[in-house]
């Protein structure tokens with residue numbers, strides 16, 4: 001760590017601890033030692049280089065000073081590396097300075113359970129990489145800043161403060177935890193469907209909305225207060241709308257005569273007729289909440305190859321592309337590689353449609369890949385039912401899984417649902433076996449999963465786990481590092497032996513899922529961090545601390561949990577010496593057999 005960064009850290013700690021001198025030399029935080037090499041307490045460094053600070057973690061350290069965000073975030077080398085600031089459950093006071101926004105790489109800012117006060121800086125909105133923001137149980141006041149640009153935000157906790165004003169706009173698509181209860185917020189609650197219970201909003205006497213069974217008073221002003229300019233603007237929109245409709249009608253009339261026949265015969269699947277209407281216009285069919293939001297980029301692409309290829313599933317044999325466009329669609333989530341919509345049909349059928357973003361694969365390669373994937377069938381792999389592919393647009397259709405994903409199960413979104421050790425072991429074994437099957441089937445085609453993570457493990461009706469989105473990531477050596485997998489495999493994927501690396505990468509990602517199952521902690525987008533945390537705990541010989549508390553209290557066998565942890569650690573080995581998927585299956589099955597035996601022998 002460079003001297004400037006070290007000195008700033010020392011300054012930061014000084015103020016954080018109210019000028020308390022670090023308790024002993026091994027604690028660090030002095031200008032005579034190095035934060036990484038000398039392993040300062042509360043500092044976690046990049047495990048590869050051991051020379052840049054990634055996290056500052058002081059949870060429950062009885063600190064009672066202030067946060068000097070300028071000292072921390074105005075130093076370029078620190079700002080560029082710091083991912084996590086975790087100061088929960090201390091006694092830290094004062095305001096948060098706007099300079100916090102210079103720590104642009106922050107994914108977690110956890111300040112809950114302190115004495116912070118004052119307004120939250122509007123600059124928080126600039127922390128575009130944030131996944132978790134916890135300011136709960138403090139004395140923050142004033143309005144919440146608008147954080148709607150932080151589209152990856154998964155957790156926002158602001159309960160028990162003194163916040164005022166309305167709840168600002170949020171991008172709720174990725175939020176899985178949200179709480180603003182017990183403040184002084186007012187006005188309408190945003191439309192969060194049933195994703196968050198009323199308890200997340202309670203304790204704000206002036207908040208209103210269906211969820212609180214407290215209707216909001218109708219706004220009278222709306223029609224009264226329309227200004228002249230607004231009238232002009234709206235009439236402009238209406239005129240433009242009418243012109244577009246007229247243009248579309250003209251074009252449709254013309255096209256009807258010259259029926260195009262461009263769909264090539266398809267050996268694997270039945271192909272529906274060329275779409276002749278809906279997508280001839282430009283872009284999004286989007287009205288209010290529940291309309292289809294798919295867009296076809298141009299009339300040209302719609303006519304040239306607008307066929308929906310229905311794969312061999314009989315469930316959707318009559319499905320037509322236009323049905324898909326017409327049905328109401330709801331945005332479920334926006335991931336790194338695309339967007340997922342829930343589409344509900346009149347006959348009650350519910351489908352999940354994945355719209356893939358920025359995939360430079362050619363149309364032919366895409367089609368071929370889909371057909372290969374369709375041939376590899378396994379009960380624990382979610383098969384695509386159909387797909388659509390044009391130059392600019394790639395859609396995949398899956399059966400919608402009502403029970404959600406392993407991610408949401410671990411996150412505790414499914415209320416009151418226990419997730420016991422035996423079930424976790426079954427999930428691990430089934431996913432490993434399914435992955436082994438797919439690797440075996442698709443090895444010669446070089447198609448690995450490419451994006452294995454707990455949000456891509458769906459739970460079927462009977463809670464059977466199944467791998468979803470297999471093979472939707474092409475591992476392309478030419479491709480930029482931005483396409484790299486979430487689990488920090490960039491450098492690996494950039495190396496030459498790409499296909500084999502992709503299979504190895506799947507093993508790594510599977511190891512991360514095992515760690516999630518064992519620890520109950522989630523690493524969405526932060527795989528490297530969970531693994532380094534586990535490594536550090538194991539290194540310090542507090543191994544049992546790693547396990548999910550609910551597993552310990554359930555009395556799960558420590559020995560078998562340790563054995564599974566060993567498997568996970570082998571899988572997340574950063575060198576390429578990872579076990580093969582078949583070895584992983586064998587190891588997990590041995591643990592599972594022991595578990596089954598012990599259950600039989602139970603009194």
Ligand SMILES: Nc1ncnc2c1ncn2[C@@H]1O[C@H](COP(=O)(O)OP(=O)(O)OP(=O)(O)O)[C@@H](O)[C@H]1O
Pocket residue numbers: 332333334335336337338339340352354398399400401402404405407451455456458468469
């Ligand atoms: N078939 C499905 N049925 C129901 N929910 C699904 C289905 N497939 C995915 N989901 C859920 O929808 C959400 C968005 O999925 P999506 O795959 O687009 O994003 P992601 O997995 O977070 O990121 P990425 O783009 O990297 O795959 C996730 O919570 C996922 O668990």
